[in-house]
Amino acid sequence: MPKITYILPDGLETVLDAEPGISVMRTAVSNGVPGIVAECGGSAMCATCHVYVETEDPEGLAAVSDVEDEMLDCTASERCANSRLSCQLQVSEDITVRLPETQL
Amino acid sequence: MTIQSTAQEVPVLELDPFSDEFLNDPYEAHEQMREAGPVFWLERYQLYGVARHTEVSQVLADHETYVSSRGVGISDFAKEKPWRPPSLLLEADPPHHTKARHVVSHIMTPKVLRGLKEGFQERADELVERVAAGKGTVDGVADLAEAYPLEVFPDFIGLPKDGRENLLPYGTMVFNTFGPRNSHFERAMERGAKAQAWIMEQCQPGAPAPDGLGAKIHAAAAEAGYNEEDQAKLLRSFLSAGVDTTVHGIGNALQCLAENPEQFGYLREDPSLARAAFEETVRYSSPVQTFFRTTNKDAELSGIRIPEGSKVLMFLAAANRDPRQWENPARFDISRKAAGHVGFGFGVHACLGQMLARLEGECFLTALVRHVEKLEPAGEPVQQLNNTLRGLDSLPLRLTAA
Numbered sequence: 001m002p003k004i005t006y007i008l009p010d011g012l013e014t015v016l017d018a019e020p021g022i023s024v025m026r027t028a029v030s031n032g033v034p035g036i037v038a039e040c041g042g043s044a045m046c047a048t049c050h051v052y053v054e055t056e057d058p059e060g061l062a063a064v065s066d067v068e069d070e071m072l073d074c075t076a077s078e079r080c081a082n083s084r085l086s087c088q089l090q091v092s093e094d095i096t097v098r099l100p101e102t103q104l
Numbered sequence: 105m106t107i108q109s110t111a112q113e114v115p116v117l118e119l120d121p122f123s124d125e126f127l128n129d130p131y132e133a134h135e136q137m138r139e140a141g142p143v144f145w146l147e148r149y150q151l152y153g154v155a156r157h158t159e160v161s162q163v164l165a166d167h168e169t170y171v172s173s174r175g176v177g178i179s180d181f182a183k184e185k186p187w188r189p190p191s192l193l194l195e196a197d198p199p200h201h202t203k204a205r206h207v208v209s210h211i212m213t214p215k216v217l218r219g220l221k222e223g224f225q226e227r228a229d230e231l232v233e234r235v236a237a238g239k240g241t242v243d244g245v246a247d248l249a250e251a252y253p254l255e256v257f258p259d260f261i262g263l264p265k266d267g268r269e270n271l272l273p274y275g276t277m278v279f280n281t282f283g284p285r286n287s288h289f290e291r292a293m294e295r296g297a298k299a300q301a302w303i304m305e306q307c308q309p310g311a312p313a314p315d316g317l318g319a320k321i322h323a324a325a326a327e328a329g330y331n332e333e334d335q336a337k338l339l340r341s342f343l344s345a346g347v348d349t350t351v352h353g354i355g356n357a358l359q360c361l362a363e364n365p366e367q368f369g370y371l372r373e374d375p376s377l378a379r380a381a382f383e384e385t386v387r388y389s390s391p392v393q394t395f396f397r398t399t400n401k402d403a404e405l406s407g408i409r410i411p412e413g414s415k416v417l418m419f420l421a422a423a424n425r426d427p428r429q430w431e432n433p434a435r436f437d438i439s440r441k442a443a444g445h446v447g448f449g450f451g452v453h454a455c456l457g458q459m460l461a462r463l464e465g466e467c468f469l470t471a472l473v474r475h476v477e478k479l480e481p482a483g484e485p486v487q488q489l490n491n492t493l494r495g496l497d498s499l500p501l502r503l504t505a506a
Binding site: 008012029037038039041043045046047048066067070071073074 | 206209210213214215261383441443444446448449450451452454456458459462
């Protein structure tokens, strides 16, 4: 099973198994990873599950949709080139994501 | 009530989820439905139901099988003409739905809503401070839960001051008509008829104030190629869905906090929990209890075959108390992580106003604990029975000003 590494703002790392069909957001939330709020529960409406994808050229990630693109303009922490909404990410390979300072 | 099996092995339930008894207190029946099986058959209405979190989420997520364009109430638009022209958002499927939704989501972004916070908070503080300074015993519904959204929401849309009393009867009517033609349906249609004309007038391009959200929706819809009739219909969605729901959300939150004084105490100690307290209210006492979908092809859900053209009733509020998903689901706990509830739906049809609702709920509850030291029940609350919504008609409360 691929692994997801979450780097928290204080540098601590959490590594979790990525179950097929379960988003990077859902994996974090159901395992109590702090720093992913996900108010809307995964409908790409709240921009509070923002992550920075640290893995270079990750394979198998869906491209940013128009809706996600607009939501990423609304994140509380700065949007960077590697910004994604973790509710829209399902992974097939190991991946590392860094959590922003704030989501709200 | 009896549970028996038909040839397809789907449990059959005789209960009536639109009876007064059920609407008054649905929770025991919710449990019965969840325990009957992942999918069940409601004999009285000849349709399928789902009440567990997993199956409700699956039906919400699979919008290609469980469509909205055939109506999200009990009536199948493929067989019966709807009472009003279908909504471009609620009662539509992709790709038409995607285009309409984008017009709105493009305008009501989280960033825009964050910009509203200061003003919304001020209005909440003014209202709660004034009410709390009054005679002590108040109606939590009329004086607070209705007063606040009815002040901020129509201003945000850009509606005139006159005629706002039509908003609640219209919303009540729309939500009642998703159910069967029972007494709630008929009475709501009578009361809503007058409101409907006013609502339609306000939805016309040019009617709302030029600096409000209504005018922005019209402009964006026009730019996307929608004619005037459809521009009006897009705004109609807001006036249908944006008032009763938040009124009930705030009213239910007041009830939960009054009945659970220790939770009110936690919120007073840490007002930053206001948003979480509202979220937990939407889980625990969901303003929107149910919605329907229709199968557009033969489907199978958790081993149960559902033929094409079936109505499927999703018990959102039952999913929000499913012990398979939540620890102590029948406990109101503002420290809980309530995200993942389906009180705002999920997926492509997730409530478009949910971030606005959260904003209103957060500002109101923040003001509540700033200005009220003690919140106590002062009589029996009266439930307002609606085929879709759960909320109160009145909530006697004793307030002690802070």
